[in-house]
Amino acid sequence: MSEAERFDRLRLIRSPRIGPVSYRQLLARFGSAGEALRAIPMLAERGGGRAGVADAGAVEREIATSRALGARYLLMGDADYPMLLDQMEGAPPALIIKGDATLAGRPCVAMVGARNASAAACRFARTLAQDIAQRDAVVVSGLARGIDTEAHRGSIDGGTIGVIACGIDIVFPPENAALQEQVAERGLLVTEHPPGTQPLARHFPARNRIIAGLALGTVVVEAAPKSGSLITARLAGDAGREVMAVPGSPLDPRAQGCNELIRQGATLVQNAADVMEAIGGFDPRMVRQGSFDFVGEPVSSDVAEAERVAVIALLGHAAVPVDEVIRLSGLSPAVVQTVLLELELGGRLERHAGGRVSLA
The missing domain is CATH 3.40.50.450 (Rossmann fold)
Incomplete structure (x- = not known):
């Protein structure tokens, strides 16, 4: 992993509304953190909101502070990132x-x-x-x-x-x-x-x-x-x-x-x-051997408006399993995961333990 990619990955997880699940999905879809960062505003707009990304200067200051404290970073994808975790x-x-x-x-x-x-x-x-x-x-x-x-x-x-x-x-x-x-x-x-x-x-x-x-x-x-x-x-x-x-x-x-x-x-x-x-x-x-490979979070690059409406109609303020949304919608996991990602970036979705989601 290049130093530029490492920096972009840290900047990605420090960005507003980006959690571990959306982080994985963005990297799975776009292949690099840099491309994911550039796509966030567009995805958030599709989700009915706005979202920015972490300020590069703030991330640079964080890294400098951590180093001054004698600390270092372990990122998913690093060889020494704990496999069990x-x-x-x-x-x-x-x-x-x-x-x-x-x-x-x-x-x-x-x-x-x-x-x-x-x-x-x-x-x-x-x-x-x-x-x-x-x-x-x-x-x-x-x-x-x-x-x-x-x-x-x-x-x-x-x-x-x-x-x-x-x-x-x-x-x-x-x-x-x-x-x-x-x-x-x-x-x-x-x-x-x-x-x-x-x-x-x-x-x-x-x-x-x-x-x-x-x-x-x-x-x-x-x-x-x-x-x-x-x-x-x-x-x-x-x-x-x-x-x-x-x-x-x-x-x-x-x-x-x-x-x-x-x-x-x-x-x-x-x-x-x-x-x-x-x-x-x-x-x-x-335990899977080797570093994190971002497999297992299907996303799609193309979602029809009717599909987006169908997914949103199944969501409410009570948390429901994502698998249930996929089953009831009749849509592919990739399409449903993409709509949920867009809603999360737009500030309209909350994720809960156990793979459950609800409207914010």
Whole structure:
């Protein structure tokens, strides 16, 4: 990949209304990020709106800032872009990393849990992470309070990856400043956000998909119902990864999420040997070898107005699966995907988890 194409790809994902799905579709249709950038205004107009592209000067400043911080970029298509993450729905087209990138290529185990974890759970998480790292696996977590913090502390000497929901120069929570610096120096720090990005609520579910995507399996140590840790576990399960949980007392609300996961079929784990046994059954043939190839997002270069009207008529403010829109419209996937892309660029479509869409 040329430096010009790398720059254009970063500029493409930084452009308004461009997400991982539209990024893939644009590259599949136009073959290069430069051509895609030139086509965005036209496609947005067909979708009933207007859209610009990211300012080249702003992208240049972002790159300069990242380099000054000692960070670098991993783009889809790079040989060292993590292959397991490449398989995730909505995987980030661009990562900013600081530290040892080879850690992402080793067997990884995600460990997540409650921010207000009990003292016993924190101690268990730290010991479990240390034992996993001593078995030549890398522990991935989110540098949050509680279980995440202890997972990194336990695995810092053997291999740890911290995924954050903000810029690489931002620390959250503030009390983990020293730990985040250690992860960047002795492990690997990962984000999809430009420097200076503050941690907003919507960034955390997106961060969770990276945590789950990097790992062969996810261990939940302590979690209340409807917690972010359970989101990570669900994402791991949806991707065909191993979901593991540490059982807890039914009298402790912080254990209810883990106990419910086990009831639903998650693997009960009590030590590092259990974890390694669970991920040992993962078939590496499930992972596509080589870099991202942009296959699998059909788009069309020609859509009739009647086809566009037919697709829009099937959409509403309730999210529906794209497959259902294709079935009901009777149109080809390429035509439907193109109309959805145009609507998204025009600001009239929102994408949701699970391949669902709705009118904005």
